[in-house]
Amino acid sequence: xxxxxxxxxxxxxxxxxxxxxxxxxxxxxxxxxxxLVRRTPKPDGRVGLVSGGGSGHEPAHGGYVGxxxxxxxxxxxxxxxxxxxxxxxxxRAAHHGAGVLLVIKNYTGDxxxxxxxxxxxxxxxxxxxxxxxxxxxxxxxxxxTTGRRGIAGTVLVHxxxxxxxxxxxxxxEVKRIAEKVIQNVRSxxxxxxxxxxxxxxxxxxxxxxxxxxxxxxxxxxxxxxxxPIVPANELVDELLHRIEDDLGLGEGQHVMxxxxxxxxxxxxxxxxxxxxxxxxxxxxxxxxxxxxxGEFMTSxxxxxxxxxxxxxxxxxxxxxxxxxxxxxxxxxxxHDH
Amino acid sequence: xxxxxxxxxxxxxxxxxxxxxxxxxxxxxxxxxxxLVRRTPKPDGRVGLVSGGGSGHEPAHGGYVGxxxxxxxxxxxxxxxxxxxxxxxxxRAAHHGAGVLLVIKNYTGDxxxxxxxxxxxxxxxxxxxxxxxxxxxxxxxxxxTTGRRGIAGTVLVHxxxxxxxxxxxxxxEVKRIAEKVIQNVRSxxxxxxxxxxxxxxxxxxxxxxxxxxxxxxxxxxxxxxxxPIVPANELVDELLHRIEDDLGLGEGQHVMxxxxxxxxxxxxxxxxxxxxxxxxxxxxxxxxxxxxxGEFMTSxxxxxxxxxxxxxxxxxxxxxxxxxxxxxxxxxxxHDH
Numbered sequence: 001x002x003x004x005x006x007x008x009x010x011x012x013x014x015x016x017x018x019x020x021x022x023x024x025x026x027x028x029x030x031x032x033x034x035x036l037v038r039r040t041p042k043p044d045g046r047v048g049l050v051s052g053g054g055s056g057h058e059p060a061h062g063g064y065v066g067x068x069x070x071x072x073x074x075x076x077x078x079x080x081x082x083x084x085x086x087x088x089x090x091x092r093a094a095h096h097g098a099g100v101l102l103v104i105k106n107y108t109g110d111x112x113x114x115x116x117x118x119x120x121x122x123x124x125x126x127x128x129x130x131x132x133x134x135x136x137x138x139x140x141x142x143x144x145t146t147g148r149r150g151i152a153g154t155v156l157v158h159x160x161x162x163x164x165x166x167x168x169x170x171x172x173e174v175k176r177i178a179e180k181v182i183q184n185v186r187s188x189x190x191x192x193x194x195x196x197x198x199x200x201x202x203x204x205x206x207x208x209x210x211x212x213x214x215x216x217x218x219x220x221x222x223x224x225x226x227x228p229i230v231p232a233n234e235l236v237d238e239l240l241h242r243i244e245d246d247l248g249l250g251e252g253q254h255v256m257x258x259x260x261x262x263x264x265x266x267x268x269x270x271x272x273x274x275x276x277x278x279x280x281x282x283x284x285x286x287x288x289x290x291x292x293x294g295e296f297m298t299s300x301x302x303x304x305x306x307x308x309x310x311x312x313x314x315x316x317x318x319x320x321x322x323x324x325x326x327x328x329x330x331x332x333x334x335h336d337h
Numbered sequence: 338x339x340x341x342x343x344x345x346x347x348x349x350x351x352x353x354x355x356x357x358x359x360x361x362x363x364x365x366x367x368x369x370x371x372x373l374v375r376r377t378p379k380p381d382g383r384v385g386l387v388s389g390g391g392s393g394h395e396p397a398h399g400g401y402v403g404x405x406x407x408x409x410x411x412x413x414x415x416x417x418x419x420x421x422x423x424x425x426x427x428x429r430a431a432h433h434g435a436g437v438l439l440v441i442k443n444y445t446g447d448x449x450x451x452x453x454x455x456x457x458x459x460x461x462x463x464x465x466x467x468x469x470x471x472x473x474x475x476x477x478x479x480x481x482t483t484g485r486r487g488i489a490g491t492v493l494v495h496x497x498x499x500x501x502x503x504x505x506x507x508x509x510e511v512k513r514i515a516e517k518v519i520q521n522v523r524s525x526x527x528x529x530x531x532x533x534x535x536x537x538x539x540x541x542x543x544x545x546x547x548x549x550x551x552x553x554x555x556x557x558x559x560x561x562x563x564x565p566i567v568p569a570n571e572l573v574d575e576l577l578h579r580i581e582d583d584l585g586l587g588e589g590q591h592v593m594x595x596x597x598x599x600x601x602x603x604x605x606x607x608x609x610x611x612x613x614x615x616x617x618x619x620x621x622x623x624x625x626x627x628x629x630x631g632e633f634m635t636s637x638x639x640x641x642x643x644x645x646x647x648x649x650x651x652x653x654x655x656x657x658x659x660x661x662x663x664x665x666x667x668x669x670x671x672h673d674h
Contacts, residue, residue, distance in 0.1 A: 015609055015612075193339060
């Protein structure tokens with residue numbers, strides 16, 4: 001196992017400190033917790049957004065703490081749900097009088113622990129709502145889920161629900177828009193190499209030198225099938241075809257696409273995928289409102305990528321274009337720097 | 338070799354198209370060239386900045402094309418200098434009546450081809466100046482250089498010289514500030530794994546399962562020595578010690594640090610390095626004005642990182658804080674979005 005680390009048992013703790021050390025203008029770690037919160041809290045009366053889950057998906061979710069996206073991110077151990085008391089800390093920090101929306105990726109442990117935290121928070125008088133993201137079209141159920149997995153599409157929920165919260169939407173409104181994103185977002189990924197969970201020390205599956213794994217999740221679990229490595233364009237087409245099918249996406253739609261590296265994927269290779277995505281949009285007469293290309297929701301050191309398509313309407317497009325200022329995603333527009 | 342690509346011979350061409358497809362709001366590719374230029378050119382009368390070099394270092398340099406940094410980026414084949422006629426295209430596109438500064442990483446081929454392009458541009462009446470970045474403290478001469486190599490510190494030259502150009506500094510002033518950055522910036526890197534040049538198809542060197550390579554450059558060349566993998570803190574300290582020594586950095590200075598992944602390094606591991614950098618700054622009573630943590634100047638799919646330290650004075654700090662809006666680095670402050 002080759003990792004830049006001090007000790008396996010300290011990785012998560014040190015990475016959380018490291019996020020604060022790297023991005024102090026955006027966030028701080030609540031002392032004694034696994035919670036990263038905005039350095040400058042949102043004004044009172046605005047809905048708070050909390051997300052989180054296991055570590056190993058950096059920059060998710062701490063990288064999305066900042067104006068226009070999350071108020072708090074809660075981290076568990078690697079690929080392990082955060083505990084309810086940690087989530088509760090996040091909810092408390094994100095509550096500014098208008099309640100808190102929890103954005104949960106669909107994994108059994110996350111759903112359970114966020115639910116318990118929700119009950120604890122409501123007992124304290126904090127209004128809470130939640131949405132569950134399940135954008136991965138690769139599998140119906142998985143090792144870790146009942147129903148589909150939540151993967152990179154989650155970041156688009158952060159963006160759009162975050163924008164409405166920033167504008168002053170109510171908890172019910174922010175929940176409604178988050179649900180709308182979830183209804184219209186689908187993803188699928190592949191791996192060229194597996195990842196290595198630090199505490200395990202060996203790759204989570206084996207792949208031959210000419211093989212790739214299709215339909216992987218973000219927890220090192222094997223995908224739906226193994227196949228010889230295909231050219232990038234063919235690969236992009238296959239992923240988009242699966243997503244289109246599932247989404248029932250006709251021609252001539254307004255869409256945005258996220259080209260997401262899995263942690264060990266160079267920008268050059270993601271750019272080659274982005275090129276084919278733009279061609280696909282033209283062929284299908286879609287209006288490609290935006291591409292986000294980079295590493296957004298990773299799986300430790302895995303080499304590979306996922307594609308996410310979000311079908312847009314006027315409301316979603318408008319919110320997508322709102323400014324955001326976080327460590328992992330920034331978009332101009334705030335006028336008070 | 339595992340890469341997301343169509344054909345080895347098309348990688349650079351498709352990655353350039355891909356950068357335009359991914360970041361159309363920032364840049365466009367000049368048709369028929371390897372040159373990426375700003376979508377919205379700088380106003381007339383401002384100095385243009387051009388950088389470039391071999392491909393394989395993405396997001397460098399196309400990722401720095403945008404307000405506050407570069408006007409044009411010129412790409413060669415993988416790890417190969419761009420030809421003079423391509424550099425000339427970049428210079429022409431970046432010239433808005435006030436001349437062009439070339440930011441060149443110190444590699445024999447780059448220096449030669451940028452120099453020829455300079456002569457061609459001056460023959461066309463475009464005032465040109467150049468600076469050569471040589472921030473790598475690991476080696477005095479290398480496989481590809483006379484004198485030290487230019488690596489990640491180059492991005493800070495883009496940032497600070499770009500800021501002064503944006504403010505309206507003259508060609509002589511922009512060159513002076515670039516030289517000042519170069520005098521005060523030092524870097525050193527290491528690799529956990531080698532990279533694989535697409536046209537070669539095998540790793541550029543071999544490393545055992547428990548070994549790392551210190552003092553690597555950004556072209557897959559071996560470093561200065563091989564050693565067993567050490568804990569992250571020890572590694573950061575060793576790099577910083579080498580840099581401090583070379584820079585003659587006393588205690589209590591104003592500094593900024595770039596923690597740069599080499600292409601295959603997850604954010605989680607870079608964050609662990611950033612944590613130690615912040616501790617080091619505190620121990621040395623430095624004022625750490627900023628850390629930039631991410632992948633800025635890569636070496637294909639190499640796993641590893643480099644550290645860059647820039648010693649700041651008031652003038653450099655001020656320019657460092659100016660806004661920037663490019664695909665790979667954004668900082669708030671423009672008021673006209």
